[in-house]
Amino acid sequence: MNRPAIGVVGFGVIGQRWAACFAHAGHPVRVFDPASKSGAAFGEALPQLMADLDALHGPAEPAPVLLFPTLAETLADVGFVQENGPEDLALKRRLLAEIEAHVGDDVVIASSSSALLVSDMQEECRVPGRIVLGHPFNPAHLMPLVEIVGGRATDAQAVARARALYEAIGKKPVTLNREVTGHLALRLMGAMWREAIALVRDGVATVEDVNRAFMYGPGPKWTLQGSFISNSLNADGIDSFLQKYGPTYQAIWDTLLDARLDEETIRAVAASTAAAVDGRGADELKVAREAGLVGVLQAVAAHGAL
Known part of the structure; x- marks a missing residue:
């Protein structure tokens, strides 16, 4: 089966x-990047990237x-085009318009932007209706999530x-019904991380x-089933759970803390993070993360609820 080329x-x-x-x-993938060293970096990374994908999806002839x-x-x-330029609105507008000059009007153009809104990015496009957000999660070759959202003209x-x-291609996309800053997953993470x-x-x-x-509390259960389904199993369905534990959660919500990333807060978090890292380097931690993710995602593929 011949699959369409991706830009x-x-x-x-x-x-x-x-x-x-x-x-x-x-x-087939066709790549453009003005950085002359990106191809060499990809060549070095490719064997491990493909090994990870083989482990996750089964061996393939790429x-x-x-x-x-x-x-x-x-x-x-x-x-189809996947755009991955810097998080700069003026640059994105120029880049998307330039991409449009070289593809047919029926080709969808997706931006990997993590912070910008599609409505802002598509303003200078000739065919704004085909511009969407396709935001991956890091590490993007392993993490299944892709957040999809259109702008006002999409x-x-x-x-x-x-x-x-x-x-x-094996991803687990979610579609947002309207644009919000930070999309979906980052907002959920932001709420939890503010309290942390x-x-x-x-x-x-x-x-x-x-x-x-x-990691050892809600993390494994939420990984397999998400918060709503997982919590519903702690009672006779989600209605029962919300009625039974609602007062407890309301008490927690009423006393949630606020965080501002001032210098004192940054120092406190940095010192405690350094103690948790305990001398392990970033490369060591990334290798461990990506090796572990394969097993976790295999378990989710076999037993996940969604």
Whole structure:
């Protein structure tokens, strides 16, 4: 089966991992990036990226990933574009408009932006209806989540087509019905992390113990079933759970702490994090994280509720 070629514009860490995902799923990938060293970095990373994807999805014969010197050559005959430029609104607007000049009007263009709104990015586009957000989660070749959202001018069909493509390459997309700052997962993380930082700042617990509380408390169950389904199993369904434990949660919500990232808070969190890291380097921790993620995601694939 011939799969459409994918254009990848911007070939840093995110772009490289997107390219690996598309290629592993059988899509030829055509890449443009003005950084001359990105191709060499990808060549060094590719064997491990493919080994991770083989472990997660099964062995595959990947399609080629080819780099081109110009955007026009890169985007010739592609069926979808994944844009991964810097988080700069003016640059994004120019880049998306330039991408449009080299693809057909029916080609969906997805941005990996983590912070910008699609409505703002698509303002200068000739065909704004085909611009969507396709925001991955790090490490992007392993983490299944992709957040999809359209802007004010986005066609619903473009959102549906992006979702279908991401699902076909093994991702787990979610679609937002309207734009919000931070999209979906980052907002959930932000709410939890605000409380975690405040607890460390106020000396309630160390970073190590806050991490342990989540890793060995709700973390495994929520990983498999999410919070709503998991909590419903602690009672006779979610209605029963909310009625039974509602007062407890309301009491917690009424006393949640606030966090501002002032210098004192940053110092307190940094010191406690350094103690939790205990001399281990970033490379060591990343290798351990990505090796562990394969097993976790295999378990979720086998036993997850969604």
